[in-house]
């Protein structure tokens with residue numbers, strides 16, 4: 024599966040290990056079933072001057088508005104959220120499950136209009152490719168983590184900041200067809216995310232294996248007391264939490280896991296599109312190097328962990344095990 028960069032102990036995923044499972048309902052959200060990671064760099068490297076120009080333009084507009092004591096512009100630029108309606112929805116929902124849902128499942132090439140072309144272009148940018156790669160990688164590693172416990176009567180998975188839980192639900196549906204029973208507890212502070220996840224679970228035929236809880240991740244120890252998770256995943260949240268707070272939270276997560284339990288989490292890494300994300304998409308995040316990401320799990324008390332990056336090396340996934 025992986026090429027290993029020995030000195031930093033970072034693995035780079037090359038081919039997703041996606042099993043061929045036909046369930047009929049899989050077609051509902053098909054893109055994650057593609058058998059390769061996305062790696063279209065050149066178009067976005069060659070057009071980088073355009074994205075920088077747009078970034079500077081939006082930066083200037085916002086600076087002027089703020090100096091004049093006015094709110095930020097309703098539309099950042101005609102060439103992103105002006106013409107692109109899906110881009111606009113991503114900007115409005117930045118950092119939420121709704122924005123990720125659009126990026127995960129965008130139907131490329133279906134809208135034959137200028138707006139459709141603009142949506143396709145930006146939802147194809149390297150960061151969006153990397154987010155879809157992350158979903159594929161996460162599914163692969165969640166599946167592997169669950170299979171670690173497949174000799175148990177059932178495997179209990181806790182999804183923190185679950186959002187739509189698309190990856191978890193798709194893996195549960197695959198494994199159900201192979202006779203492996205997974206119970207999942209989905210935790211999020213946003214009830215709309217939990218409602219959407221429930222609906223998705225019904226489409227995939229696993230609604231009876233899912234419970235939802237509207238709570239903060241800070242409640243992880245309390246929630247785990249009765250659920251006793253063997254696998255905990257928390258994706259798309261560390262990117263918003265400062266280092267010390269992240270270490271304390273991951274420490275609580277470790278405490279909540281059963282012995283030999285597995286924890287999966289991820290973080291975005293510095294990349295050339297990060298300023299575009301902040302200014303044009305209104306999506307600010309905490310960018311971490313592999314060493315900073317590793318430090319969180321190590322200082323939280325995990326003795327063993329692996330660090331895998333998707334091929335664009337923008338999103339890194341940590342898989343840690345409690346001894």
Ligand SMILES: C[S@@+](CC[C@H](N)C(=O)[O-])C[C@H]1O[C@@H](n2cnc3c(N)ncnc32)[C@H](O)[C@@H]1O
Nearest residue numbers: 118119120184185186211212213239240258259
């Ligand atoms: C970027 S989305 C990630 C969703 C999903 N994990 C994924 O990767 O597709 C972040 C999610 O975290 C949730 N969230 C934010 N702060 C939270 C908190 N303190 N406790 C629980 N959930 C939180 C949001 O409601 C949102 O659904």
